[in-house]
Amino acid sequence: MPSTTRRARRRDTPPPRTGGGEAETLRGFLDYLRTSVAAKVEGAPEPQVRAAAVPSGTNLLGLLNHLTFVERSMFLGEEVADWQATFHAAASDGVEEVVARYREAVERANEVLDGCADLGAPVPRPGRPAPSVRWALAHMIEETGRHAGHADILREQIDGATGR
Numbered sequence: 261m262p263s264t265t266r267r268a269r270r271r272d273t274p275p276p277r278t279g280g281g282e283a284e285t286l287r288g289f290l291d292y293l294r295t296s297v298a299a300k301v302e303g304a305p306e307p308q309v310r311a312a313a314v315p316s317g318t319n320l321l322g323l324l325n326h327l328t329f330v331e332r333s334m335f336l337g338e339e340v341a342d343w344q345a346t347f348h349a350a351a352s353d354g355v356e357e358v359v360a361r362y363r364e365a366v367e368r369a370n371e372v373l374d375g376c377a378d379l380g381a382p383v384p385r386p387g388r389p390a391p392s393v394r395w396a397l398a399h400m401i402e403e404t405g406r407h408a409g410h411a412d413i414l415r416e417q418i419d420g421a422t423g424r
Contacts, residue, residue: 273296286401290397294362294366297323297404297408298362298363300320300411303421304415304418308418308419309321309355318347318410318414321349321355322346322348323407325346325347325349326347328362329343331368334396335372336365336368378393379397380393
């Protein structure tokens with residue numbers, strides 16, 4: 261018997277079709293995941309967006325806040341003193357502010373990546389050891405994809421919204 265409750269469902273967006281180049285493929289998949297995870301947070305209702313939905317305390321807004329710090333650390337060289345703290349947005353931060361901050365970090369990270377022609381070269385991070393651009397992109401695909409999966413589940417628990 262069909263449910264009488266109508267669930268919000270976004271159209272699934274397929275993975276990107278990219279050219280044959282390694283850099284284009286890596287960046288295409290990373291941007292695809294970045295867009296997906298931000299879309300999961302957009303429009304999520306307060307206070308559920310920051311409520312712990314699993315025993316670990318993970319919440320939807322905190323995931324995107326964390327990914328903002330990861331982008332800034334990996335591509336902009338910003339240091340993070342307490343990674344666990346990044347999983348919680350400030351009480352004064354709403355959905356719009358956290359999404360905007362994430363998008364701004366992604367934009368700045370992409371500006372850095374636009375200047376990296378050699379995937380084997382280190383990510384420009386003044387004063388800190390740096391992985392290769394290739395490693396950084398692969399890691400960010402893994403990190404963002406992992407948390408996008410968490411966000412899928414958390415958003416569905418909040419209001420039933422599904423889809424990429």
